[in-house]
């Protein structure tokens with residue numbers, strides 16, 4: 001089975017590889033446009049980015065399944081939430097979506113994002129590390145590495161793959 005993932009970020013690729021562990025697959029990472037802002041600012045925009053990436057990756061690679069994983073932030077009454085979404089696109093199905101764990105970002109980070117900066121570089125500066133986005137991620141830094149970015153996206157991947165399998169098994173029922 002050919003699977004295309006719309007990103008070359010190692011944390012995202014590791015999550016996809018992990019989810020399809022029991023499958024015999026060829027996983028192709030491709031850089032595709034997300035079609036949304038580099039720093040999505042709502043659940044809706046982040047979902048859209050994930051779906052666009054999944055569809056574009058599947059199409060470009062001629063793959064059976066396309067995967068899109070997208071990071072963003074979402075404004076709430078409690079402050080700025082880190083949000084992550086995933087999408088799985090397969091022929092003859094509506095795109096499947098799933099959300100990842102969310103935590104509040106510190107005020108200082110929120111202020112930089114509101115000023116138009118991107119979370120990736122802001123996290124590097126804040127943590128005095130390089131490529132946080134490709135490694136533990138903001139989620140890893142702020143949870144004392146109990147949950148890193150690959151693990152958070154692994155959970156999203158399981159939610160996607162599980163729904164995909166369920167829908168395949170229950171095709172007659174879900175398509176009615």
Ligand SMILES: O=P(O)(O)OP(=O)(O)OP(=O)(O)OC[C@H]1O[C@@H](n2cnc3c(O)ncnc32)[C@H](O)[C@@H]1O
Nearest residue numbers: 007009038039070071118119120123133137138139
């Ligand atoms: O190469 P791609 O797939 O684009 O991977 P990315 O790391 O840029 O990730 P996203 O585009 O999905 O995330 C949107 C923005 O939020 C940043 N970001 C999201 N989650 C992050 C995290 O956990 N740690 C650091 N930066 C993060 C990211 O660097 C972007 O600026």
Ligand SMILES: [Mg+2]
Nearest residue numbers: 034038039071
């Ligand atoms: Mg990006």
